[in-house]
Amino acid sequence: MQHVLAAQQGRLALWLPVFMGAGTLLYFSLTFEPPAWAGAAIAVTAALATWFAPAWGRMLLAPVVAASLGFAAAQLATARAPPLEPLPRQAVQVSGIVRSVEMLPEGRRITLEQVHLQPGGALRRAVRVRLRNQDPVPIEAGDSIGVRALVQAPSPPAYPGAWDLQRDAFYSGLAGYGFALGTSELIARHPAAGFAGWIQALRETIARHYQAVLPGAPGAVGATLLTGVPSSIPEADREAFRASGLAHLLAVAGLHIGIVMGLAFGTTRLVLVLWERTALHWPTRQIAAVVALVAGGLYMVLTGMHVPIIRSFAMAGLFTLAVLTGRRVISLRGLAVAAAALILIEPQQVPGVSFQMSFSAVLALIAGYEVLRPRLHALYGDGARWRRGLLHLAALALTSALAGTASAPFGAYHFGRIQLYFIPANMIAVPLTALWVMPAGLIGLLLMPLGLDRLALVPMGWGLDAILFVARITAALPWATLDVPHMPAWGLALVGLGMAWLGLWRGRIRLAGTALLIAGLVSPAIIRPPDLLVSADARMVGVRTPSGMFVERASGASKFTRDAWRQYWADGPPMRLPQVGQVANDTIVCTEAACTLRLGPGPPAMLLRNGAVTACALSLLVTLEWARGTACQGLPTVDRRLLLRDGAAAIWLRATGAQIVTDRDVRGQRPWIPPVRASRPTTPDLPLAPAGA
Numbered sequence: 001m002q003h004v005l006a007a008q009q010g011r012l013a014l015w016l017p018v019f020m021g022a023g024t025l026l027y028f029s030l031t032f033e034p035p036a037w038a039g040a041a042i043a044v045t046a047a048l049a050t051w052f053a054p055a056w057g058r059m060l061l062a063p064v065v066a067a068s069l070g071f072a073a074a075q076l077a078t079a080r081a082p083p084l085e086p087l088p089r090q091a092v093q094v095s096g097i098v099r100s101v102e103m104l105p106e107g108r109r110i111t112l113e114q115v116h117l118q119p120g121g122a123l124r125r126a127v128r129v130r131l132r133n134q135d136p137v138p139i140e141a142g143d144s145i146g147v148r149a150l151v152q153a154p155s156p157p158a159y160p161g162a163w164d165l166q167r168d169a170f171y172s173g174l175a176g177y178g179f180a181l182g183t184s185e186l187i188a189r190h191p192a193a194g195f196a197g198w199i200q201a202l203r204e205t206i207a208r209h210y211q212a213v214l215p216g217a218p219g220a221v222g223a224t225l226l227t228g229v230p231s232s233i234p235e236a237d238r239e240a241f242r243a244s245g246l247a248h249l250l251a252v253a254g255l256h257i258g259i260v261m262g263l264a265f266g267t268t269r270l271v272l273v274l275w276e277r278t279a280l281h282w283p284t285r286q287i288a289a290v291v292a293l294v295a296g297g298l299y300m301v302l303t304g305m306h307v308p309i310i311r312s313f314a315m316a317g318l319f320t321l322a323v324l325t326g327r328r329v330i331s332l333r334g335l336a337v338a339a340a341a342l343i344l345i346e347p348q349q350v351p352g353v354s355f356q357m358s359f360s361a362v363l364a365l366i367a368g369y370e371v372l373r374p375r376l377h378a379l380y381g382d383g384a385r386w387r388r389g390l391l392h393l394a395a396l397a398l399t400s401a402l403a404g405t406a407s408a409p410f411g412a413y414h415f416g417r418i419q420l421y422f423i424p425a426n427m428i429a430v431p432l433t434a435l436w437v438m439p440a441g442l443i444g445l446l447l448m449p450l451g452l453d454r455l456a457l458v459p460m461g462w463g464l465d466a467i468l469f470v471a472r473i474t475a476a477l478p479w480a481t482l483d484v485p486h487m488p489a490w491g492l493a494l495v496g497l498g499m500a501w502l503g504l505w506r507g508r509i510r511l512a513g514t515a516l517l518i519a520g521l522v523s524p525a526i527i528r529p530p531d532l533l534v535s536a537d538a539r540m541v542g543v544r545t546p547s548g549m550f551v552e553r554a555s556g557a558s559k560f561t562r563d564a565w566r567q568y569w570a571d572g573p574p575m576r577l578p579q580v581g582q583v584a585n586d587t588i589v590c591t592e593a594a595c596t597l598r599l600g601p602g603p604p605a606m607l608l609r610n611g612a613v614t615a616c617a618l619s620l621l622v623t624l625e626w627a628r629g630t631a632c633q634g635l636p637t638v639d640r641r642l643l644l645r646d647g648a649a650a651i652w653l654r655a656t657g658a659q660i661v662t663d664r665d666v667r668g669q670r671p672w673i674p675p676v677r678a679s680r681p682t683t684p685d686l687p688l689a690p691a692g693a
Contacts, residue, residue: 012059014332014504016066017339018497023070024343024350028167029489031668036079039072074347077171078671082124087151087176093118094127094178095146095187098139100200103207103232105220107133110145115175117151125175127151137184141201142192146185151178153674156536158564160650160666161489163414170672171348199301203227206302209448210441213457218464221250222457225433226441228252228303237468242415243481244474245404245422246429249467253308253358254315255430257296259438261316264288264295289323292316308358310346314338315362332366332504335359353414357407360499364406365399367503372398393427400426409487409495409521416567417481425474429467436463483570484524491523529569530650531599535561536663538624538640541607542574543597545584549574552595552607554624561648577607600653620651620658636660645676 027039043065050061096112109130115123129149131139139145153176154169169176192201207227211219220232230238230250241247248255269288273279293316300313318334339359342349349355369376379394381387404422412418419425440460444453474480487495494516501513533542539557542565543550549571551562562574575583582589589596593614595607605620606613613621616632627639636658638649647663667673 011332011504011506012062014336015500016062017336017343018500018504019063019066020070020073020340020343021350023067023072024074024347025070025493026067027071027074027347028351030670031666033078033670034075036075039068039075043068043072070343070347070350073344074350077347081171081671082173083671084153084170084674085123085125085175087153088117088120091148091150091181092120093146094129094149094151095144096127098141098143098145099126099197100141101139101204102229103211103220103223104130105232105234107131108135108139109231110139111174112145123175126173127175128177130177130179131184132180132182135180135183137186139184139186140189140192141204142197143189144187146187147180148182149178149180151176155558155560156647157663157667158535158558158561159530159533159568159648160661160663162564162568162648164667164672166674167348167670167672168352203229203302203304206445206448207232209453210444210457213454214461214464217468218461221464221468222437222441222460224250225252225256225438226302226445228306228309237471240468240471240475243419244425244471245419246425246467246471246474248357249429249433251308251354252303252306254312254362255433256303256438257299257309257312257316259434260299260442261292261296263439263442265292268292286324289320293320306354308354311338311342311355311358311362314341332363335362335366353410356410356496360406360410360496361403363499363503364402368398368402396427396430397423400430406499409492412484413487413492416486416570417483419481420479421474421477425470429470432463432467432470436460437467483567485570486529486568487520487524488527491520494520494523496520528652530661531653532597532605532620532622532649532651533565533568534622534624534638534643534649534651536643536648538643541622541624542569543577543588543599543607544569544571545587545599547584547587548572550577550583550588551575552577552609552624597653601655602653602657605651605653605658619653620660622651 023039027034046061046064046068050058050065053061094112094115094117096115099111099113102109102111107130109128111126111128113126115125115127117123129147129151131147137145154165154174156166157164192198204227207223207229210223210226211232213219214222217234217237220230220234221237224230224233233241233250238247238250241250265288268291269284272282272284272287278284296313296316300309303309315334315338318337322331322334342355376391376394379387379391400423404419404426408418437460440456440463444456444460447453447456498513498515498517498520501516502510503513504510505513529544531544533544534540535558537556537558539554540561541552542562543552549566549569551565551574553562553576566572566574577583577588577595578590580591587598589598592609593611594609597605597607599605600619603617603619605622606615606618608621608623608625610625613632613635616635618632618635621627621632621635621637621639623637623639625639626641627637638651638660642662643649646665647667649663650661652659664673664676
């Protein structure tokens with residue numbers, strides 16, 4: 001045992017950010033809000049105990065300190081966020097100051113702060129409104145505008161345990177989203193206030209200019225690479241990037257800031273060595289590293305300072321520090337410091353796909369190259385030209401394989417699918433981005449004040465056309481994407497722990513992480529998905545059968561919810577329940593009054609469309625209307641009253657009866673969850689639309 005611990009010397013500290021992340025995830029998994037002092041009190045107590053404990057005691061208490069710090073950081077982020085604010089359910093006149101303007105494939109979307117609703121009063125939180133496509137009013141960041149709009153609070157999860165949009169909006173300071181019902185009105189035009197406002201206005205100006213020079217998808221992608229706002233990319237091309245495994249090119253992060261800093265480093269050092277005095281007497285490498293860090297910081301600010309690029313810039317800062325002090329440049333310690341800093345500053349990002357995919361990819365790259373370095377050196381051999389070319393191709397393939405494979409489980413958990421051709425697609429698109437598109441875009445940015453940017457942007461457009469071609473062709477290949485069953489949260493935790501085990505330990509002990517990784521990956525085969533899902537707005541029911549997914553929809557049912565159910569069940573396009581007839585090998589029998597569902601070994605369930613229950617030998621009654629009561633005593637019922645109160649429902653039909661889990665059962669009552677809605681109807685009942693509507 002002592003020999004094993006000696007081999008891991010210096011690696012134990014790398015686990016502290018892992019425990020910090022676990023403490024943060026523990027906070028977000030609770031169904032109640034803990035006392036505000038809980039995390040800090042445990043952290044201080046454990047830290048004091050660690051101070052006086054022997055060596056073995058410190059090893060046991062250090063993870064407790066780290067986990068409680070992550071827990072306390074999440075509590076502090078919650079305390080800093082403004083409380084939820086109720087929104088009117090009817091259309092209102094919205095006025096405020098424009099914080100940002102996003103260009104969409106069709107129309108614009110604005111974010112307003114210092115919002116005032118009439119009726120409704122002032123809001124502390126921001127509101128995001130999509131303007132009408134034909135709105136002619138020119139709007140820039142800093143302008144004061146008014147518009148009549150329907151503004152709604154963020155939607156609850158599509159099913160119990162689904163992604164929490166309400167939590168995202170709570171920490172981002174948004175009160176709600178809406179769409180304009182009329183043309184906007186410019187109240188006052190003035191420049192954006194403060195440094196943040198000036199940067200946002202600059203981002204929007206650059207994005208508009210790039211799209212004016214490069215119309216269509218190339219301009220939208222180019223503007224994304226230089227400003228970090230991907231909203232103007234056409235949905236078909238965005239889907240092509242996702243299906244081909246190239247979506248990371250649109251999420252400005254480590255690759256992009258690495259290209260910027262690499263160009264700045266190389267250019268600065270080349271200029272310095274052109275003169276004999278500077279080449280011989282100045283520390284050119286250190287000067288170039290500082291210039292590269294400044295360039296990376298400017299690029300981070302210009303692209304919006306979101307989580308992946310903050311993480312990448314933190315790593316770049318450690319890179320620069322290592323160059324200045326003569327230490328090893330890229331290391332797991334640098335990654336650990338960056339992770340710990342981000343958890344303390346933005347703990348709400350830990351449950352998100354961006355945090356999980358970016359850190360897993362970088363961990364795989366550092367650990368993978370650490371293990372494979374001897375073989376890469378052997379491939380380099382005597383340094384012949386053909387060997388250098390072969391090494392370059394091997395490095396491209398290895399980088400794509402390591403980063404893509406490590407991030408794939410997290411993408412599968414959040415998006416319900418994996419991409420099969422991501423390695424060849426990245427081997428073509430990444431060099432195009434690094435050697436052609438990004439350098440041309442940066443040169444165009446520097447030439448923009450002189451009016452000469454077209455000299456660089458037009459060639460940039462050629463490279464963007466090539467990348468779009470790769471994405472579209474790859475996405476069109478057979479089996480480009482594969483739908484995968486939903487992984488439970490504990491399965492994803494095992495995957496994350498297995499990756500950390502493989503990446504952070506040395507020697508053969510690290511191979512034990514493979515067992516954890518495999519256990520997490522096979523977890524979807526262990527659990528049984530629900531047989532029915534019912535939406536939180538009581539407008540849609542989904543039924544899972546061996547023949548596929550069937551839905552019953554009322555007017556206004558959410559397409560987003562339907563797609564989320566499809567990903568969750570990893571099923572094909574949903575089919576409508578028939579108005580009258582039998583489907584799914586007679587397991588579903590429908591009449592105009594109801595559908596009888598025989599999906600399990602127990603009594604059947606009934607989806608009531610209209611009329612009254614005609615039989616009581618049921619395991620469950622589901623209706624999208626307000627339950628009017630039945631003569632069947634003790635019959636479990638899911639109706640509009642339950643759904644509006646407790647959110648979406650997942651139902652398992654078992655031999656012993658129906659098991660119903662609601663969104664409120666999973667999330668409980670937290671600061672980002674709106675209070676329980678009234679359980680009595682405030683509007684008359686509306687009949688359910690026909691199944692084919």
